[in-house]
Amino acid sequence: MHITIIEDEKILSNNIAKKLNRNGYNTKIFNSYNEFINENNLNSDLYIIDISLNDGNGFDIIKHIRSKRDSKTPIIITSGYWDLEKKIYGLDLGADDYLAKPYSIEELEARIRALIRRSYEKTNNSEIKYNDLIFNFNEKIIKKNGVIIDLTSKEIQFVEYMILNIGKPVKKIDIINSVWGKFDEIDVTDNTINVTISKIRKKLGKSFNLKTMVNRGYMLK
Template identity: 40%
Template sequence: MRLLVVEDNIPLLESIVQLLSDEFEVDQASNGEDALFLAMQNIHDAIVLDVMIPEIDGFEVLQEIRKKGLKTPVLFLTARDSLEDRVKGLDNGGDDYLVKPFQAAELKARIRALLRRSGSLTTNQTIQYRGIELLGKERDIIANGDSIKLTSKQYELLEFMIQNKGAILTKEQIYDRVWGFDSDTTIAIVEVFMHHLRKKLEPFGYHADIKTIRGVGYMLNEE
């Protein structure tokens, strides 16, 4: 699970990132332009978004995200507590609205609720693709009743592909999602891991389900 946290108060931003990092991979931004750029990569399972941020405010960031057709769940986390602001945030496409100051346990619970509603939360759930099951809690993979041994990155790669089956994922999206923006590897690692993942799936007959879209990226067939 990968989150984007947007907050211009740097000490608070660092505190939120630290709080969430025990459950999620977390990217961060402290202004609207960076937030919009990161959100447009469409690699996050949810966004925690402040309203009063420099350059582009949170409401505008959300509007641009929704204009592009992105359905990433957005939780507003802001000091603006008026009814008008709450209504505006939700009417513009926000999914939840939490007012500062907040309790850490409530923030995490609301994020988990967003992820459950969107179908992204797999930490304690099983997701399926044909005869493959990803057991989120144990991070095990079962194919046609047999266990598949995958590395952590191979698991995350397969999970991302299943969550987006039928959609073309660019190499950049896959790289940013699985390895992160701060990784010291190169984008060529995507091809290497995709090759190894196909090899792991081949004995079970699923390797051909991962299609290479020449010059773009990859797509996992619809079930």
């Protein structure tokens, strides 16, 4: 999951990036309007944009992103100087959420997870793109760089369940009930889940960014 941070406060942007990187996200920082506008090869799954930049404003960046026919990638806008008109203007331009400074990085992460889930839930397509993977719900296949990956039916079910719950901690019991079924609950051990995850990671590599959440299960980021 690639997140672009456009923020002229370098300490803040570095702190955000460090926390997100530790939690499995890939981040790229731009500390000015011009630095971002001059970037030609940008691939992002979510934008965090400070409205009050030293050499421009974040509203123009939203216009730039949406003018590139990128109407779906979630955008969070931030500012230390909010009023109702600015909020409405930013949302009308195409932002999906806003945060007033100062804010906690934990709250920012929660909003990121919510927007990611919402963006997946909104899709009407039979396919979902996740990093460099494409999951086809109808055919139950996963492609990586255009090549179909050989997964077992249980591995496919596991990946599908985690994609549908992306950004949300999922308990082991819920995974068991969804992938193996309630009647198999007694026979499915922690080792069964661990072996399944190990095989999936071996086949999909770093593209499948699954994190173990202590006492909470697993979360796909």
